[in-house]
Amino acid sequence: MSEKTDAHEATPVATQDVSALCEAVRCASRVCARGASTKLPCAEGTATVLDLTKLSGVIDYQPTEFVIQVWAGTPVRAVQMLLAEHGQYLPFDPLLIEQGATIGGTVAANANGPERYRYGGVRDFIIGVHFIDGEGHHLAGGGKVVKNAAGFDFPKLLVGSRGRLGVITDVTFKVFPKPEAYATLRLTCAHLAEALNMLPKLTNCPYDLNAVDVVAEAERECVELRVRVGGLRGGLAARMDRVRALVGGGEIVSGEDEETLWREAREFTWLPKGACVVKVPLTPARIPALDAQLRGYARRYSVGGTVAWIAAEDIGAIDALLRAQDLPGLVMLRSLQEPRIGARLPNPFAERVKAALDPHNKFGDL
Amino acid sequence: MSLGAFLAALQRYLPADRILSHPAALAAYESDALTAFRQRPLAVAVPETQDEVIATVRLCHQHRMPFVARGSGTSLSGGSLPVKDGIVIALNRLNRILKVDITQRFAVVEAGVINLDITRAVAHSGLLFAPDPSSQPICTIGGNIAFNSGGAHCLKYGMTSNHILGLKVVLPDGEVAHLGSESLENVDADWVGLFVGSEGLFGIALEATVRLLPKPETYRTLLAAYRSMEAAGDTVSAIIASGLLPGALEIMDNLSIQAAEAAVKAGYPTDAAALLIVELEGERAQVEAEWERLQVIIERSRPYLVKVAQTEEERLKIWKGRKSAFSAVGRLSSDYIVQDGVVPRRRLGEALARIDQLSAKWGIRVANVFHAGDGNLHPLIMFDGRQPGALERAEALAGEIIDLCIELGGSITGEHGVGMEKRRYMPRQFGQVDLEAMQRLRRAIDPLELANRGKVFPEGEPPALHHVGPHPLERAGVISRE
Ligand SMILES: Cc1cc2nc3c(=O)[nH]c(=O)nc-3n(C[C@H](O)[C@H](O)[C@H](O)COP(=O)(O)OP(=O)(O)OC[C@H]3O[C@@H](n4cnc5c(N)ncnc54)[C@H](O)[C@@H]3O)c2cc1C
Numbered sequence: 001m002s003e004k005t006d007a008h009e010a011t012p013v014a015t016q017d018v019s020a021l022c023e024a025v026r027c028a029s030r031v032c033a034r035g036a037s038t039k040l041p042c043a044e045g046t047a048t049v050l051d052l053t054k055l056s057g058v059i060d061y062q063p064t065e066f067v068i069q070v071w072a073g074t075p076v077r078a079v080q081m082l083l084a085e086h087g088q089y090l091p092f093d094p095l096l097i098e099q100g101a102t103i104g105g106t107v108a109a110n111a112n113g114p115e116r117y118r119y120g121g122v123r124d125f126i127i128g129v130h131f132i133d134g135e136g137h138h139l140a141g142g143g144k145v146v147k148n149a150a151g152f153d154f155p156k157l158l159v160g161s162r163g164r165l166g167v168i169t170d171v172t173f174k175v176f177p178k179p180e181a182y183a184t185l186r187l188t189c190a191h192l193a194e195a196l197n198m199l200p201k202l203t204n205c206p207y208d209l210n211a212v213d214v215v216a217e218a219e220r221e222c223v224e225l226r227v228r229v230g231g232l233r234g235g236l237a238a239r240m241d242r243v244r245a246l247v248g249g250g251e252i253v254s255g256e257d258e259e260t261l262w263r264e265a266r267e268f269t270w271l272p273k274g275a276c277v278v279k280v281p282l283t284p285a286r287i288p289a290l291d292a293q294l295r296g297y298a299r300r301y302s303v304g305g306t307v308a309w310i311a312a313e314d315i316g317a318i319d320a321l322l323r324a325q326d327l328p329g330l331v332m333l334r335s336l337q338e339p340r341i342g343a344r345l346p347n348p349f350a351e352r353v354k355a356a357l358d359p360h361n362k363f364g365d366l
Numbered sequence: 367m368s369l370g371a372f373l374a375a376l377q378r379y380l381p382a383d384r385i386l387s388h389p390a391a392l393a394a395y396e397s398d399a400l401t402a403f404r405q406r407p408l409a410v411a412v413p414e415t416q417d418e419v420i421a422t423v424r425l426c427h428q429h430r431m432p433f434v435a436r437g438s439g440t441s442l443s444g445g446s447l448p449v450k451d452g453i454v455i456a457l458n459r460l461n462r463i464l465k466v467d468i469t470q471r472f473a474v475v476e477a478g479v480i481n482l483d484i485t486r487a488v489a490h491s492g493l494l495f496a497p498d499p500s501s502q503p504i505c506t507i508g509g510n511i512a513f514n515s516g517g518a519h520c521l522k523y524g525m526t527s528n529h530i531l532g533l534k535v536v537l538p539d540g541e542v543a544h545l546g547s548e549s550l551e552n553v554d555a556d557w558v559g560l561f562v563g564s565e566g567l568f569g570i571a572l573e574a575t576v577r578l579l580p581k582p583e584t585y586r587t588l589l590a591a592y593r594s595m596e597a598a599g600d601t602v603s604a605i606i607a608s609g610l611l612p613g614a615l616e617i618m619d620n621l622s623i624q625a626a627e628a629a630v631k632a633g634y635p636t637d638a639a640a641l642l643i644v645e646l647e648g649e650r651a652q653v654e655a656e657w658e659r660l661q662v663i664i665e666r667s668r669p670y671l672v673k674v675a676q677t678e679e680e681r682l683k684i685w686k687g688r689k690s691a692f693s694a695v696g697r698l699s700s701d702y703i704v705q706d707g708v709v710p711r712r713r714l715g716e717a718l719a720r721i722d723q724l725s726a727k728w729g730i731r732v733a734n735v736f737h738a739g740d741g742n743l744h745p746l747i748m749f750d751g752r753q754p755g756a757l758e759r760a761e762a763l764a765g766e767i768i769d770l771c772i773e774l775g776g777s778i779t780g781e782h783g784v785g786m787e788k789r790r791y792m793p794r795q796f797g798q799v800d801l802e803a804m805q806r807l808r809r810a811i812d813p814l815e816l817a818n819r820g821k822v823f824p825e826g827e828p829p830a831l832h833h834v835g836p837h838p839l840e841r842a843g844v845i846s847r848e
Binding site for chain 1: 385433447459464467468470471472491492493513514516520522523524525528535537541543544547548549550551552553554555556557558559560561562563564568580581582583593603606609611634648649650651654655656658706708709711712737740741743775776777778780781782783784788792795796799800802803804806807808809810811822830
């Protein structure tokens, strides 16, 4: 979950032995769990880093059950490859796979990609978890069946917890059959407003769309609308024609070119060199006001306009901007500072949960 | 604390006609849909606004008064059963739809809004609220949130939790918290995800921001009748393995088929050993392609009869039979308990065969109607509560079914919650450390354990004692039966 080790850091605890990790949490005053270092930094002043990449591999996978349990340090790529052998996938479209993102980091950072649009995010697919709380207890939540109402929903709680509530050791997901084929409609719009006008047409129509993104570049007025559709091969062409008719034009791409478009989004290869990316959850109606302040930044409005990704080097400026607009933000990639920026409201529920799971604040402030 | 002082204080916030304390008025609140348990509360408060709920909760906190939130009281696990020395906060009048945003596909509703009323309010624009428990014409969104309720269409789009974006809640000491937002995305831990499914132990949900989905363009629904339960179960496995993702996959056994047919004349073949309902939904071109694939699988599975819904009317008729199954079984038997354990899907056949054996062993009729696509069983255990010992025997059988689900790697409850009924089984599903962590969490949120006290967590009674004599809760004077 961290970006880089800082100079003063002691040797990380790296082991396959969960009880040794629990012991490390018990003994330390400050703990940071780290996956492949693709997304988030460790909190400042961390005494003990737990390197989870050794805690890797598949624990249980029954393809006919559409459920998979893996250790937290397992690379997402390995999981996706295994699932693909059986025509299955993680539908939330995990990020930074090629850069080595791990399953635990993906859950802790709530790292959903554009295809989250179709069936939901990490929260909608996680069904079980084991994690170490701030007192070194190894705890279980959820289970291995797709429907389960017993006990508090620890699996969901840990989604987006950024290591601040516990150290995730393994995760169980439900998975889905992978679409046989994909196609994408690309439409250039002269202005963002034009693309935004198109959004409700797409998001409210009864067509099954896999992703709806708007791509805006730093120095240009025009933006590109991208609509991804997936499913059985038969019927796909007809479905794409309907999407094109709905938005009144555009180019349909498929095959490798199409793959590349979404790979670029998932791997953030569109970021200028050295830039961080800020994730901003919002609703489409909030986009115009935010975007008015973002000329000069490369940015994307993804998941039907419910999340903005902003490429930025000066995080302070974005922080101020988000606060002014009462929007929250999360800095990901290449940043060593506290990732949670923008607006925050006091949350007494969160404080109480934190006090129960991490009473000595070993994992850092929420 | 005196009840009189509490009620007098409550009158500062609620008019007298919305504070019930006469035995006759309290009778309606004595139990939920698990009627085997009854407990008269000290009083019932009926707030109509969020401020009234908050004031009531604050007063409860001041007076150390335990409270149980109640929606429509359709819980099947005793979740809304009152506690002996506490009050009920009835939320069905807190039922305003505060905002409907069609363009951005969400609605903000108060907790007492009826599930189906959300869909009714947005249907004109082609949207719907996806979670569809069979009780949807009466149950409230607050109850759905407390239990993370499901329905027949969970396979593809998940349960209640997957459709809640934000919550406004009052914690058990009266503090108000806002969780989540209007967006699908999030940059903090999933507080909404934790609150949903907490069975009223974390406080009261006041309002929810719910996600709306476009109504599927088309449905294709079929009914296949089999001579054996195994054949139906195997067909479910084959459909899932083929890569299809139906909107719903339901199975009913002969007893529930007969009951449903007698009750609503759904056109089910009453001689079938098992009936499989498959519904594909989505965009027309995709559904047509899926339908072709489904036909092949169904044909190979050798049903002795297949009915395809040709019109929306016929489709609704198929669903009417399925959704009325619980109440229909109620006509066959004066009393019944519904279990809702879950097993891994590939072990459904095994689970059903063993339930059959258990039913024979105890000499108790069990009807099975269940969400086959998610492995969520619903055995309906029938008994006559007037016969001495019948409830205990039915509960003992229920316990063996729950054990079976755990043994097969599943869960004690898929959607009805632990409530009062299944709390003694929690230690069989979770380890001691896990339960202690849940307790710590609960006490961090509610140190006085005022909110829904006595539910979910086992309370010291050795489970074995339960098999003979009165229910341990009755012995403890917590509940009684009529
Ligand atoms: C015929 C029938 C069919 C059913 N079918 C299904 C089904 O298909 N799927 C399914 O999942 N369930 C089903 N149920 C069970 C039941 O309908 C659900 O559990 C439903 O969500 C309960 O809603 P309610 O408003 O009746 O809640 P209640 O029974 O009043 O309360 C349920 C629980 O929620 C708590 N609660 C209520 N409101 C709030 C609030 N605002 N904040 C916090 N806690 C609150 C209560 O304290 C209690 O613990 C069925 C029940 C019946 C009787």
